[in-house]
Amino acid sequence: MIKAKNIFNSAKKIAIVRTDKIGDMVLTLPMGLALKERYPDKEVIFIASTYTAPLLQNNPAVDKVFFIEDYEKGIKEIFKKEKPDLVFFPRPRYEEMKAAYIMRVPHRIASAYRLYSFFANHKIHVHRKISDKHEAEYNVDMISRFFKEDLPVKLSAPKLDKSVYDSVKAKIQDKLKHKRFIIIHPGSDGSAKDTPLPTFGEAAKQIAMHHDVDILLTGTKPEREACSVVNKICKDAIDLSGQFTLAEMIALTDMAHILVANSTGVLHIAASFGTNVVGLYPNTPHISAKRWGPYTDSKVIVTPPDNDKETQDDMKLIKSEEISQAIASFI
Numbered sequence: 437m438i439k440a441k442n443i444f445n446s447a448k449k450i451a452i453v454r455t456d457k458i459g460d461m462v463l464t465l466p467m468g469l470a471l472k473e474r475y476p477d478k479e480v481i482f483i484a485s486t487y488t489a490p491l492l493q494n495n496p497a498v499d500k501v502f503f504i505e506d507y508e509k510g511i512k513e514i515f516k517k518e519k520p521d522l523v524f525f526p527r528p529r530y531e532e533m534k535a536a537y538i539m540r541v542p543h544r545i546a547s548a549y550r551l552y553s554f555f556a557n558h559k560i561h562v563h564r565k566i567s568d569k570h571e572a573e574y575n576v577d578m579i580s581r582f583f584k585e586d587l588p589v590k591l592s593a594p595k596l597d598k599s600v601y602d603s604v605k606a607k608i609q610d611k612l613k614h615k616r617f618i619i620i621h622p623g624s625d626g627s628a629k630d631t632p633l634p635t636f637g638e639a640a641k642q643i644a645m646h647h648d649v650d651i652l653l654t655g656t657k658p659e660r661e662a663c664s665v666v667n668k669i670c671k672d673a674i675d676l677s678g679q680f681t682l683a684e685m686i687a688l689t690d691m692a693h694i695l696v697a698n699s700t701g702v703l704h705i706a707a708s709f710g711t712n713v714v715g716l717y718p719n720t721p722h723i724s725a726k727r728w729g730p731y732t733d734s735k736v737i738v739t740p741p742d743n744d745k746e747t748q749d750d751m752k753l754i755k756s757e758e759i760s761q762a763i764a765s766f767i
Contacts, residue, residue: 443522443543444475444583451520451541453483453511453532455504457625458682459701461488462591462708463572463731464526468497470576470587483514483532490683491705494595515539525556526575545582558582567721572731591708591731594686604680604687608652611674617650618643618763619689619706620673621697622666623659628699629723631716631751631759633662636696637669638756639763644672647767649693652676654685654702694766696759698751699728707732712766714738714759718749736762 548559657678707730
């Protein structure tokens with residue numbers, strides 16, 4: 437069998453496939469960054485969904501990006517056009533791995549523990565469901581295990597045009613009263629166990645009463661109702677739900693002093709910028725902060741009590757005072 441190091445030395449183009457949500461992409465970009473910093477001569481391409489475009493454009497972890505929605509035949513057409521030497525599947529999907537196999541990508545690296553792992557000719561024997569590492573660490577670990585070389589794990593913050601920041605400033609400057617603002621993002625688009633909206637509202641109310649900061653409520657258009665519930669409890673909060681593009685929301689997290697959210701994409705984006713974050717998480721390992729938390733030292737994690745397995749993931753047991761105290765620790 438050809439040694440992995442020899443495979444890598446001869447490889448010119450490495451593909452990383454991640455076609456799901458923004459949080460997953462933030463935690464996958466460290467793979468590209470590790471490769472580019474250690475081996476700058478290699479071309480790293482990402483195959484992704486168009487929704488994640490603002491994360492990838494001008495990012496130092498990426499040489500080229502291809503969006504599956506731009507191709508009539510999807511990922512198969514991309515493999516045919518680009519002809520990568522290696523492809524990593526940090527989150528393997530049947531159709532994507534099958535396409536790499538059919539298009540004869542020479543080296544296909546994925547988990548050994550999927551029903552369709554036979555499409556991979558290099559298998560990583562790690563059970564992620566054990567969740568003894570962070571997702572970003574698992575991703576980079578795929579490369580480290582394959583090449584038998586430890587690589588650092590670092591988030592790669594988005595690189596947005598100045599015009600995006602200018603647009604955000606224009607939207608919020610007349611609404612702000614203080615020098616600093618915090619973001620409360622109460623929704624998760626169904627990607628996490630959510631803290632009850634009234635808990636967010638009470639925490640925001642407590643912060644507004646005792647600290648000179650503006651509180652911005654953010655969310656997508658479908659999350660406007662959720663933000664409205666929070667806003668009814670904390671009338672001092674500024675409801676900006678549905679008013680930002682994804683790129684603008686990314687810029688806003690960079691500008692914020694603190695971001696508060698459930699386990700969702702904006703939390704990971706904020707962490708990549710070094711913004712202070714308060715993350716609300718359940719305790720079961722595969723959905724916990726240990727596996728999916730913000731990958732930063734500037735964080736406070738709030739969880740339900742974990743002394744009872746039946747209620748350890750019950751987000752209703754998180755008290756508003758716990759959230760407000762976590763926020764206050766950064767003010």
